[in-house]
Amino acid sequence: MPKSGFVHLVGAGPGDADYLTIKAARLITQARLVVHDRLVGRGVMDLIPKDAEVISVGKESDHHILPQPQINELLLKLAMDGRDVVRLKGGDPFVFGRGGEEAMYLAAHDIGFEIVPGVSAAVGCAASTGVPLTHRGLATSVRFVTGHLRENDGLDLDWKSLADPACTLVVYMGIANAGKITEGLLGAGLAPQTPAMLIENGTTPQQRVMRTTLAELPAAITAHCFHPPSLMVIGKVVDVGAVLEQGMGKQ
Numbered sequence: 256m257p258k259s260g261f262v263h264l265v266g267a268g269p270g271d272a273d274y275l276t277i278k279a280a281r282l283i284t285q286a287r288l289v290v291h292d293r294l295v296g297r298g299v300m301d302l303i304p305k306d307a308e309v310i311s312v313g314k315e316s317d318h319h320i321l322p323q324p325q326i327n328e329l330l331l332k333l334a335m336d337g338r339d340v341v342r343l344k345g346g347d348p349f350v351f352g353r354g355g356e357e358a359m360y361l362a363a364h365d366i367g368f369e370i371v372p373g374v375s376a377a378v379g380c381a382a383s384t385g386v387p388l389t390h391r392g393l394a395t396s397v398r399f400v401t402g403h404l405r406e407n408d409g410l411d412l413d414w415k416s417l418a419d420p421a422c423t424l425v426v427y428m429g430i431a432n433a434g435k436i437t438e439g440l441l442g443a444g445l446a447p448q449t450p451a452m453l454i455e456n457g458t459t460p461q462q463r464v465m466r467t468t469l470a471e472l473p474a475a476i477t478a479h480c481f482h483p484p485s486l487m488v489i490g491k492v493v494d495v496g497a498v499l500e501q502g503m504g505k506q
């Protein structure tokens with residue numbers, strides 16, 4: 256019987272390698288085998304030892320992404336072969352990262368694993384653009400939602416509960432459906448002038464930021480050609496970010 260290996264489900268953060276946890280950095284720099292998603296930052300990838308084996312399960316260049324069941328199978332096989340696997344995932348493994356599914360699969364097959372948290376895109380992008388996700392008097396809560404549609408499914412969001420002017424809304428994977436999201440929120444009563452912003456490639460040298468209003472969001476995405484990976488932030492705190500960003504970086 257081969258000795259069973261171990262899988263570290265590691266959050267790689269939103270892009271900037273400086274946002275890695277110390278534990279994630281230690282695992283990555285000592286890795287012998289890395290299985291990674293396409294949204295892992297270049298600086299993070301550069302920390303992997305040059306002689307380590309690296310398996311990509313999502314290549315942006317040819318839009319080829321290994322289906323989730325095959326990723327689960329791959330992790331299982333590597334662990335059954337006795338390998339110590341660093342499974343690198345963008346942001347936090349348990350925030351819209353399907354890390355839960357991978358962990359469930361490993362658990363069902365009695366494979367040892369651990370979860371190493373990462374800075375999720377919402378938190379990293381907000382910090383790097385000066386947006387306090389909650390702010391006294393402006394936002395008493397924050398919600399992370401996905402704007403992604405499963406094939407043949409509609410956007411199944413509860414617009415009434417999301418259209419809360421005292422809540423900051425962060426939409427992951429939402430730019431393709433920005434029209435529907437805007438429509439849903441406006442229809443549920445959120446004010447058209449609610450501040451909104453887009454962050455593309457947050458925390459990386461390619462970061463782009465655009466501020467607008469909820470009503471103008473879809474047109475602004477088209478006009479400024481925003482592409483994934485991008486986040487939408489909707490709420491009054493966007494205006495605070497516009498002020499704080501001016502002061503950021505001053506010594």
Ligand SMILES: C[S@@+](CC[C@H](N)C(=O)[O-])C[C@H]1O[C@@H](n2cnc3c(N)ncnc32)[C@H](O)[C@@H]1O
Nearest residue numbers: 346347350352375376427428456457484485486
């Ligand atoms: C499959 S989800 C993975 C989220 C990840 N697990 C996390 O915690 O950030 C991918 C989406 O996260 C968002 N995202 C990830 N990294 C980003 C970045 N650097 N800038 C803006 N959005 C990002 C985008 O909405 C992207 O489409």
